[in-house]
Amino acid sequence: MTKGTRRSFRHIFRRAHEIRREVDEEIAFHLEMRRRQLEAEGYGAEEARREALRQFGDLEGTRAVGFDSDYRRERRMAWKEVLRECRQDVRVALRQLVRRPAFAAIAVIPLALGIGANTAIFSAADHVLLRPLPYREAQRVVTLWETDGATGERKREVSPGNFVDWRDRSQSFSAIGLAQPSGIDLVLEDGPPQPLSLWRVTEGFLPALGVQPVVGRGFLPEDFRRGEGMRALISHQLWRERFGGDPAIAGRTIQLDFKPAMVLGVLPPELEYPERADVWAPKCLGTLGIRSCRTARRRTCRWWRG
């Protein structure tokens, strides 16, 4: 900021008491002239002073109007001056930069990199950290991990065996669920089967997040019993892209891995946890399931508590 711009800024903020003084001085001059005129007409000194005041009318109102008017005008003029000085400063600066392109590059490139990096970081932070999670009572939703007592390895995915124990014995959670990643093929009439990502979830998983389907219904206890035939919830994106947002999707049967599966409903578009998935199917943890899961611990299970 040049001296000129600084001066203009100071000017704006100093003038208020000066303006008030000037308004008073102007009125005082008028009253003095009026008093002299009345004295010339034969009034006494004190009478002339009182009459001059009477003839003036609303003294306080006039002082207020005068001050407000003048102050607004001065502020406007001062800001115009500030902008003019700033424009001049910018023009001078640009002329200097054009005359010395190497210096301009040294000035501009780090600035550009800094702004770019800042924008990228903030965009990521905004999405990951600042935006609220799209779950009901998100502050009560947690992810659970295992810690291996022997190796000290922390934040390992949970095994179903442990999950079952926690589900059955723990008092801390209003809902608790497990999600197992998998894949499945959507068989279409036109074209080859389309591979889809799948999460198999236990009964408590979606209730723990407080997620409600936007179409149709969520899983009910009977959906988790074996032998019921495949049931599934589909993602909002799959519903839009593959089924054209069909409002009658609930109850429709589709072919998953060449087996019929009934679509129960459509999940909301914000559900991107644990990762984005196309299909959600019920997972029932029978004894067979536990044994087979225990032999393959890595990346088989994740769960949340609410």
Next chain:
Amino acid sequence: MIEPTTQLLRGTLHVLILKTLTPEPLHGYAIATRIAERTGGVVSIDDGALYQALHRMQERGWVDSEWGHGETGKRARFYSITDEGLRRLHLETASWVRYAEAVMKVLNPPAAVGGLTR
């Protein structure tokens, strides 16, 4: 003495002030005195109303002001009309004259004259 209490008169006040300032810059007291003289004492303005009008007109850019020295030797603010003020004066004068003519037509209808044919 006519008391300036109506909206109409406030608009007229601007015109009177602008016209009074056309020949030369004047301070507020001189403006008040000159208007009273020119109207033969018929129109005399509340001093406070005059100064409020002057400040408002300055804010709108119709008049400008500069500090100088008055007859008493003390500092006084002298007002002068601006280009915008002159434009305003011509507009308002034309409008005022039209208005006055219209009112006069109602108050003083032209007499009907007819020549008798012999």
